[in-house]
Amino acid sequence: MNGRAIVLTVVGFLVGVLAAGSIGVRVIREVRTTEDATSLPPENISSTTVPPSTVKSEYFVDPNELIISSTALIPLSIQASGDEVSVDYELVSLAPRHNVPVIQFLGNFNRTQTVEIDDLPHIYPRRWVLHTTDGETFEGGPANPSARIARFDVRDGLSLSEIQSIEIVEVLVPYPIDVPFTLDQQLSPRVVVVPGVEMELIHVSDQGSTTIVQVAINLEDHETADFFVAGDGPGWRSAFFEAEGRRRVNLTWVGGELPDEIPLLATGTVWKAIAGEFTVALEGIE
Amino acid sequence: MTDDGFDFGELLRSPYDPDPDRKRSREGEAELPWKPAVIAAVLGALVASAFVIYAIVTGPTEDVEAAPGTSTSTTEPAIEFVPSTGLPAGYVEVAPNVGMRSEWLDVSATGIRVGVSSVVSGGQDPDLIDNPDIAYWELDASGTTEKMSSQTLEIAAIGNLTVEFPVLAAVRDPMLLAYPAEGTRGTVETRVFDADASVVGPLEFEINGTTIIVDQLTIGDVYAHVAWHVVEGGLPATIDTIVTFVGTDNPSTDEPDETLLVSPHLTGLLQGFGIPPLEPRFGFSRSEQLVRIGEPVGTGNEASAISVEFAITIPASIGDPIRIPIGAAS
Incomplete structure (x- = not known):
């Protein structure tokens, strides 16, 4: 094949590509216009020459946010290093809170400590799943409700470009619960007040005109429930946790003879699961 | 082909067939290599067609790297992120x-x-x-x-x-x-009892047509308990209870500092753990332990009387x- 033959061959190839390509582009436009028209309002269907429209997407705090219950979860950054991927995020509560009093508690040495509302764990996005482009999945999540970083143990060397999506598949939200209940030394020394929370009568001792009642709070999952026990009704003085830090409460009864069925009140917070799966927006974070 | 001087080829030749003489006349010239060019054009068309079919089957290309508010796709509408002025879904x-x-x-x-x-x-x-x-x-x-x-x-x-x-x-x-x-309507009802009163009640209060009964107030030296309810047909209420041991004083301060037993949220402190310090919400009944503020009542800190304030709030309307x-x- 001489030089002229080669030139003609190339020209012929290009002519073929251009001819078929130009027809193909028109076909593609026609096909896609037909597909788009099915999802457009009727007024937009009449013309196939309408330029691509703009879709408005609303946000409350940040375009990358996930609204989970009354909280915006905002992914801030994502990093891959060795066999770990981590996602930093921020939680912003959207709940109305004007006139909510400052929350204080007595800390060590009777010193009053203040709790900032923004520091409270509004939600606990406990379980996350990372999907790779190869179809692998890795579970991860934050270490506790106060953490703001979700970590995944992945295969060594996984790069960010291999991450297809990240979903939050279990979210817990705190709610208050008060449960009156009774404990009986003989008949019912243990009572489940809510699923996963058991109250157990440990000890009863008379001390002169008062009676000390010791109750243990047995939590199936320490991350999803916080409870305290107080006396219910008249006859009780204040109740305190044991000094050792165990989840045992000492109550003082001053109402005369202690009833067989000891009236108590479990008060606290349970973390309830919120329905739904939430996909983390990876496009806008670094 | 000739046989006996008769040219069958000439007989079968169409008038539209190329003139063999003309063909022969070109044989001496350099012939254009059109066959490879045509084959290449066909191949090119096939390649382009394959791409077209692929594009139709796979649909528009998604731009996964796009930052919020921008889109580099030429076939998908651009997404414009705007602050919401409404409520999230489901609210x-x-x-x-x-x-x-x-x-x-x-x-x-x-x-x-x-x-x-x-x-x-x-x-x-x-x-x-x-x-x-x-x-x-x-x-x-x-x-x-x-x-x-x-x-x-x-x-x-x-x-x-x-x-x-x-x-x-x-x-x-x-x-x-x-x-x-x-809106809300509020009143503060005060009752005074002897210094040794330990159980009082029932007490009845009326506010804007709603009757509230304090069933029992139990008063100890460092503790108290109150239980109340709204009579059927009344509006829901909240009641803050403040028990004052009249005449008591904390000697470590110069200001009058009477010992109090109050509703927990009035202290602004978490008591022990988990007792909400927040204002109670409206309800039709409540049973509440009161919390001490100040020195314990006793020898050296005796009360001359016990004054109890009930701060009652109900909705102005519903x-x-x-x-x-x-x-x-x-």
């Missing part, structure tokens, strides 16, 4: 710029609990908007409507409410009804019910 407006949504429902042998969350509208500052007072809630289920037992506001997630209802025989297609409080679907039961 029902219960007050100006505030919405509520039910999050879960639990049915047990002791009662029914529903979790409700609250949000402000987009563009509003949560620090500047009050959590709306819901006077009371009803649960509409299985054709019957039941009034709430209590409502409690969460401390760790301000705006999360747990609403409790009595046991129902059946719960089908449940719906929450929120009755918003429109708005029309707002229906909140219960969809996400867990």
